[in-house]
Amino acid sequence: MLDRDLAELYGVPTRRLNEQVRRNRTRFPADFMFQLSLEEARAAPSLRSQNAILKRGQHIKYAPYAFAEQGVAMLSSVLRSERAIEVNIIIMRAFVKLREILATHKDLAQKLDALEKKYKKHDKQIKAIFDAIRRLIEVPAVRPARRIGFVRNEPEHP
Numbered sequence: 001m002l003d004r005d006l007a008e009l010y011g012v013p014t015r016r017l018n019e020q021v022r023r024n025r026t027r028f029p030a031d032f033m034f035q036l037s038l039e040e041a042r043a044a045p046s047l048r049s050q051n052a053i054l055k056r057g058q059h060i061k062y063a064p065y066a067f068a069e070q071g072v073a074m075l076s077s078v079l080r081s082e083r084a085i086e087v088n089i090i091i092m093r094a095f096v097k098l099r100e101i102l103a104t105h106k107d108l109a110q111k112l113d114a115l116e117k118k119y120k121k122h123d124k125q126i127k128a129i130f131d132a133i134r135r136l137i138e139v140p141a142v143r144p145a146r147r148i149g150f151v152r153n154e155p156e157h158p
Contacts, residue, residue, distance in 0.1 A: 001072060001091075003065040009087045010079055018065060020078045027078065032071035038063050069095045 003021075007014040021028055041063050067075065072095075076088035 001067050003067070006067060006072065006075065009091070010075070010081075010084050011087075012079065017075070017079065021065065021075075024078045027074050028071055031068060032074055033065055033067045035065050036063050 003017055004014045007017040010017065021033065069092075072091050073088065076084050
């Protein structure tokens with residue numbers, strides 16, 4: 001989650017959230033939080049602020065921070081307010097629900113793969129059976145019947 005989204009949820013200005021993160025930098029290792037480059041932030045239109053009108057065009061001033069689940073959890077210890085605790089609990093529950101959904105989809109995908117592998121061999125056998133049936137019900141090409149007997153060649157009369 002981006003710093004500005006979290007700041008909005010926690011009800012604090014983004015600069016205040018980032019200030020607390022800088023003051024407690026040891027609580028936020030690289031796998032908890034990282035800063036996007038300005039190029040990354042400018043390249044993604046969804047990362048630009050929709051609420052604020054910046055001076056000198058529509059550019060961002062500072063590269064935003066992106067927080068992983070552990071970083072979001074750590075924010076509640078840095079932002080000491082009742083709202084921060086409540087919001088953090090809600091966010092953690094959302095992460096848990098997201099993991100459950102992903103696990104369910106992963107299990108379903110694995111089961112489908114197993115079924116596909118199991119019945120792939122049967123598909124070839126069923127196709128061979130249908131091909132054999134088609135050959136049996138195919139109407140053979142009708143050849144003109146040969147006449148039985150002698151053919152009399154009559155000489156032509158001048």
